[in-house]
Amino acid sequence: MKILVCISNVPDTTSKINFTDGDTKFDSNGVQFVINPNDEFGLTRAMWFKEKQGATVHVASVGGASAEPTIRKALAIGADEAIRVNAEATDGYFVAQQLAAVVKNGGYDIVIAGRESIDYNGGMVPGILATLLDMNFVNTCIDLQIDGTNASATREIDGGKEKIATTLPLVIGCQKGLVEESELRIPNMRGIMMARKKVLNVIEPIEAAMATQDIKFDKPAPKGAVKMVDAANVEELVNLLHNEAKVI
Amino acid sequence: MSVLVYTESDNGNFKKNALEVASYASEVAKQLGTTVTAISINANENENLGTYGVSKVLNVSNDQLKTFNAKAYAHAIIDAAKSEGAKIVIVSSSSDTKFLAPIVAAKLGAGYAPNAVAAPESSNPFTVKRTVFSNKGFAHT
Numbered sequence: 001m002k003i004l005v006c007i008s009n010v011p012d013t014t015s016k017i018n019f020t021d022g023d024t025k026f027d028s029n030g031v032q033f034v035i036n037p038n039d040e041f042g043l044t045r046a047m048w049f050k051e052k053q054g055a056t057v058h059v060a061s062v063g064g065a066s067a068e069p070t071i072r073k074a075l076a077i078g079a080d081e082a083i084r085v086n087a088e089a090t091d092g093y094f095v096a097q098q099l100a101a102v103v104k105n106g107g108y109d110i111v112i113a114g115r116e117s118i119d120y121n122g123g124m125v126p127g128i129l130a131t132l133l134d135m136n137f138v139n140t141c142i143d144l145q146i147d148g149t150n151a152s153a154t155r156e157i158d159g160g161k162e163k164i165a166t167t168l169p170l171v172i173g174c175q176k177g178l179v180e181e182s183e184l185r186i187p188n189m190r191g192i193m194m195a196r197k198k199v200l201n202v203i204e205p206i207e208a209a210m211a212t213q214d215i216k217f218d219k220p221a222p223k224g225a226v227k228m229v230d231a232a233n234v235e236e237l238v239n240l241l242h243n244e245a246k247v248i
Numbered sequence: 249m250s251v252l253v254y255t256e257s258d259n260g261n262f263k264k265n266a267l268e269v270a271s272y273a274s275e276v277a278k279q280l281g282t283t284v285t286a287i288s289i290n291a292n293e294n295e296n297l298g299t300y301g302v303s304k305v306l307n308v309s310n311d312q313l314k315t316f317n318a319k320a321y322a323h324a325i326i327d328a329a330k331s332e333g334a335k336i337v338i339v340s341s342s343s344d345t346k347f348l349a350p351i352v353a354a355k356l357g358a359g360y361a362p363n364a365v366a367a368p369e370s371s372n373p374f375t376v377k378r379t380v381f382s383n384k385g386f387a388h389t
Contacts, residue, residue, distance in 0.1 A: 017384040026381075092360065093353070115346075120380050120387070124360050127350025137318065139347040157316075158343045173347075211359035214387040215375065 001055040001146065001168075003046045004106060006099055006113035006125065007074050008036035008089070009067035013118065019217040026119070026217070035070055038114025042174040044184055045144060046112055047078045053146065056080055058106065062089045062098045068200065075195035076187030082200040092120075093211035096128035101206045103133055108169065110151075115140050115173035120214070126173035136166045142177030250285045251277040252334035253302070254325050256342060257291035265340035267300050273338045274301025275367045280336075287328040289313050289321060306332075316344050322351040329356060336374070361389045 011017070012032045020027040035043065049055035059074040060083040061067050071082045083106075085098045103111055111133075116123035130137030136151075138144075142161070143154035149168045154161050156177065187195070229237045241248045253273035255266035266288075273284045278301075285304040286297050290313060294305040308324050325348070329337050337352060339345040341363060353360035366377040369388060380387045 011381070013382075017381045019385070092350075096354070118382050121363055121378075121382065122360070123346055123362050124350040124353065127347070128354040128360075131351050131354035137351075139318070140343055155347075156343060162316075211353070211357075212361055212389050214380075214389050216388040217380070218386050218388075219384070220386070 001049065001053060001110065002106065002108045003049060003055050003057045003110045003112060004103060004108040005039065005043045005046050005057060005059045005074070005079065006111065006129075007039045007043070007059050007061040007071060008114065008117040008119070009033050009061060009063050009070040010036045010117050010119040013037065017219065019219070023217050024215065033066070033070055035073060036114050036117045036119075038116060038118070038175050039112075040114075040184055041176055041178040042112035042114060042172065043074055043077060043079065044179045045174065046110075047185065048179070049110075049146065050078065050080075055110075058083065058108070060085065060099060060102045062087055062095045062205075064088060071200060072192075072195050073187060075198045075200070076191040077185045078191065079198075081198060084200060084202045085205050086202050087205035091210040091212050092122035092124040093128060094208050096125045096132060097208035098205050099125065099129050100132040102203075103129070109149075110146070110168060111135070111171045112174055113172070115175045123173075126171050130171035133169075133171070135169045135171050137171045137173070138164055138166065139173035141172045141174045144172060144174075144178065249333045249335055250283045250304070251280065251336045251338060252325070252329050252332055253284055253286050253338045254340075254345065255286045255288045255291065255297060255302075255305075256340060256345065257288055260290060260292040262288070262291060262293070262296070263340075263342070265342055267297075269338050269340045270297050270300035270302050272364075272367070276336060276338065277301070279368060280371050285328070285332050285334065287325055289324060318344070318347045318351060322348040322355065325352050326355050359389075 012034045015031045018027040046057045050057050057079045058081045059079045062085040089095045113126040138153040140156045145152045151166050153164045251273050256263045277284045283303040286302045287306045289308045294307050306328050363378045364376045369375045
């Protein structure tokens with residue numbers, strides 16, 4: 001069983017978000033980058049398949065050289081090999097096309113990607129990837145079992161869970177719940193040393209179009225001061241909710 | 249060319265988000281000077297969508313679509329988009345629609361802008377404000 005885990009290099013969840021170049025780009029100054037949390041759940045599950053079912057685990061990421069420490073971390077956690085597509089991950093459709101080319105060349109049985117990245121929150125890469133590759137697809141996956149070429153998955157739906165039986169090859173859009181947070185792995189010194197010797201192939205991107213472009217960014221307005229309204233003054237309350245907060 | 253909106257239902261009844269996206273689609277259509285067509289699957293009381301600005305409803309009645317199937321539902325939406333010549337397809341942000349929307353976008357060769365929080369800022373290029381960085385920022389896509 002050959003598994004590809006798609007990794008996004010994203011700002012740490014505690015990062016302060018700022019924009020630069022006239023609010024057209026994310027300001028990465030002083031920001032620490034990590035494996036996208038949803039991808040990390042997928043990587044941990046892939047490591048389980050490696051240890052229990054003898055799977056081979058590769059990781060792939062679309063990004064510049066600055067993404068390599070994050071990719072090396074995935075190797076330190078236990079992935080066997082890594083691939084970096086040497087292009088900026090600007091648009092989900094572009095990224096999915098690059099990853100589709102990697103999957104086609106690698107002959108993977110399972111592709112695991114986070115259901116969305118915590119930076120641009122596109123939530124489209126797994127779905128587009130599955131469509132481009134004509135592979136079965138389960139999104140918001142919180143449990144995955146493999147038996148030969150059969151897969152049993154559970155996905156989170158609004159207000160519940162759904163069990164799905166499907167077959168390989170399969171694309172999984174995973175999230176918290178696929179493994180417990182306590183099962184996430186911190187690379188140990190041996191893993192870090194071994195990761196230095198593991199293969200990290202850098203490949204050039206295929207020609208692919210972008211479907212969307214973020215032309216400008218801004219931040220939510222700072223929270224205003226609390227306004228106290230007299231309990232008897234319903235008219236004032238309605239006026240504020242309607243004209244200022246614009247929630248009714 | 250109309251704006252197509254997918255109005256989700258559960259056991260034949262429209263979900264609350266279906267009415268919200270119908271209203272949103274109506275606002276988009278108004279900006280573009282066109283009309284809204286809704287696609288619903290095994291829904292009852294489709295005429296109610298008129299209240300929310302929908303001028304035409306394509307209701308798919310098919311027992312095989314009684315339970316959600318992302319691929320099959322996506323294909324129904326794709327067929328509707330093609331038959332209506334829709335350039336814009338609007339869906340909610342429920343778990344099911346987030347499952348099928350990328351499939352629809354990939355099959356139609358269309359861009360996908362999730363988590364929209366406001367009416368479009370312009371129609372050419374089509375620009376919409378959406379949340380990014382886990383609600384710590386907005387992108388104008």
